[in-house]
Amino acid sequence: xxxxxxxxxxxxGLAGSGAVAxxxxxxxxxxxxxxxxxxxxxxxxTFQPTVDKILAEKGEYQVEWAEAYGGTLYxxxxxxxxxxxxxxxxGMVGTVWEGSTMPLQNVTxxxxxxxxxxxxxxxxxxxxxxSQPDLVKSWDSSNMVPLxxxxxxxxxxxxxxxxxxxxxxxxxxxNAPGTSANWLQGTGATPVDGALTTYYTNIQTGVTExxxxxASGILPTRVYEVAPELTRVGIGSMYFGSIAANxxxxxxxxxxxxxxFREAGKATSKAHGDYVSKLAEKAxxxxxxxxxxxxxxxxxxxxxxxxxxxxxxxxxxxxTGDAGKAVLSSYFAALRERGATPLRNWDEGR
Numbered sequence: 001x002x003x004x005x006x007x008x009x010x011x012x013g014l015a016g017s018g019a020v021a022x023x024x025x026x027x028x029x030x031x032x033x034x035x036x037x038x039x040x041x042x043x044x045x046t047f048q049p050t051v052d053k054i055l056a057e058k059g060e061y062q063v064e065w066a067e068a069y070g071g072t073l074y075x076x077x078x079x080x081x082x083x084x085x086x087x088x089x090x091g092m093v094g095t096v097w098e099g100s101t102m103p104l105q106n107v108t109x110x111x112x113x114x115x116x117x118x119x120x121x122x123x124x125x126x127x128x129x130x131s132q133p134d135l136v137k138s139w140d141s142s143n144m145v146p147l148x149x150x151x152x153x154x155x156x157x158x159x160x161x162x163x164x165x166x167x168x169x170x171x172x173x174x175n176a177p178g179t180s181a182n183w184l185q186g187t188g189a190t191p192v193d194g195a196l197t198t199y200y201t202n203i204q205t206g207v208t209e210x211x212x213x214x215a216s217g218i219l220p221t222r223v224y225e226v227a228p229e230l231t232r233v234g235i236g237s238m239y240f241g242s243i244a245a246n247x248x249x250x251x252x253x254x255x256x257x258x259x260x261f262r263e264a265g266k267a268t269s270k271a272h273g274d275y276v277s278k279l280a281e282k283a284x285x286x287x288x289x290x291x292x293x294x295x296x297x298x299x300x301x302x303x304x305x306x307x308x309x310x311x312x313x314x315x316x317x318x319x320t321g322d323a324g325k326a327v328l329s330s331y332f333a334a335l336r337e338r339g340a341t342p343l344r345n346w347d348e349g350r
Contacts, residue, residue: 023061025257030068031092032076033197036220038276039092039150040069043243046271047090047148050264051257061257076195079241084143089249090261093144095241096178097195103320104138104327108238109179110316111328113306113343115335116154118237119273124334125149125239126269132330134323145250146242147265150272152214153280155180155235158223159210160203162295163231166304175199175211182312183212183235187305199223216276219283224292231295233302243268306343313346325350 029048031040048065055061074082074091080098083091095105108114108121115121129135129146139146157163159174170188175198181191192208196217202208203226210227212235218224243265250258288294297305317324332347 022059023254024064025061025253026064026066027090028066028068028088029090030073030082030088032071032074032079032082032094032195033092034070037196038152038216038220038272038279039094039240039243041275042148042150042268042272043090043092044069046268047243047264050267051260054260054263055257058256058260061254063257071197076197080142080144083244083246086246086249088246090147090243090245092150093146093241093244094150096180096238099179102138102142103316104135104323105239105241106179106316107324107327107331108236110182110313111331111342111344111346112155112183112235112309112312114236114332114346115340115342116234116236117340118151118153118276120335120338120340121151121237121239122149122269122273124331124338125151125242126266128327128330128334129242132327134326138323139244140247143247144244145247146244147261148243148268148272150240150242151276152238152240153216153276154237155183155212155214156233157210157231158213158218158227159229159231160227161209162229162293163233163297164295164301165298166301166308172210173208175202175208175213179316180212180238183309185310185312186308196221196223200226203227214280215283215287216279219279219287224287224290228291229293229295230287231297233297233305309344313350317350 033040035041035044051063055063068088073087076094077097079092079094080101082088083093095102096109099106126149163169166187172189173192174184174189175194176184176191177193177195184191194202199211200221200223203210245261328347328350335342
């Protein structure tokens with residue numbers, strides 16, 4: 001079990017009342033992506049300062065942050081292990097890359113075209129991760145405590161070519177990370193695994209001809225420079241993962257610090273949603289100014305894409321069993337309760 005690191009006690013002066021001992025706790029925090037990435041930005045610019053603010057107001061504890069952002073300790077394929085094994089105490093966990101070890105968290109990736117409202121998705125998964133029994137058990141068995149949900153804005157096609165008809169995807173190679181490869185089934189395109197950190201080089205060197213991705217991720221990685229044609233498809237926003245704490249570490253924290261982490265997680269969820277909205281809007285403005293050409297896939301072709309997908313959720317249900325059915329039901333119930341109208345009712349008949 002990982003031991004809580006308590007640094008030397010410091011003395012904090014209080015006007016008119018002498019001094020009070022304040023314990024300093026070292027927290028190793030890290031990510032596979034750089035600070036300008038939408039998920040890491042939320043950690044660095046909201047989670048950390050909010051924890052600091054809450055603890056400063058209470059006066060008992062303070063955190064000394066040991067930062068390891070930008071993949072200095074682990075890469076995108078190892079986000080779960082990094083937090084689970086305590087390589088970091090708090091980290092960005094990309095469940096999108098954990099199809100075999102954390103399959104339940106990937107429900108949105110098996111049910112595309114459900115919603116483009118990323119703020120709604122944050123709200124739903126903050127709730128489900130805390131209350132849906134199978135998701136709670138999954139995080140617990142992975143030795144992690146989810147603190148704040150991470151999402152994407154809606155996925156579209158960024159490529160070296162426009163998509164005017166579905167046949168334009170025939171024999172094309174597109175980066176489609178993890179389970180998002182399922183969205184290309186029946187389209188004639190070949191999915192190639194990768195991440196935002198690899199797309200630019202993949203496309204530049206001809207390994208792929210584009211990617212399924214989202215504006216707020218494409219702008220900071222400058223992928224639009226090598227994939228100057230955007231076809232807006234509206235595959236939808238996705239739950240990507242969570243900011244999570246190593247459970248052994250979290251359980252060893254004093255209760256006021258645990259509470260500060262949870263409150264900071266809530267604040268981070270709100271700030272993350274707002275930041276993604278602003279960045280997605282800015283991304284479209286800046287990328288078009290830099291030469292990105294924007295096309296909309298015609299409605300009939302979009303309908304053909306949605307209808308032409310095989311029953312991609314069934315293999316996921318075969319893998320996850322009753323737990324998957326329960327998560328799928330809870331997710332689509334939460335969508336409809338909030339007024340969403342999925343373009344395909346993936347939960348029907350389950």
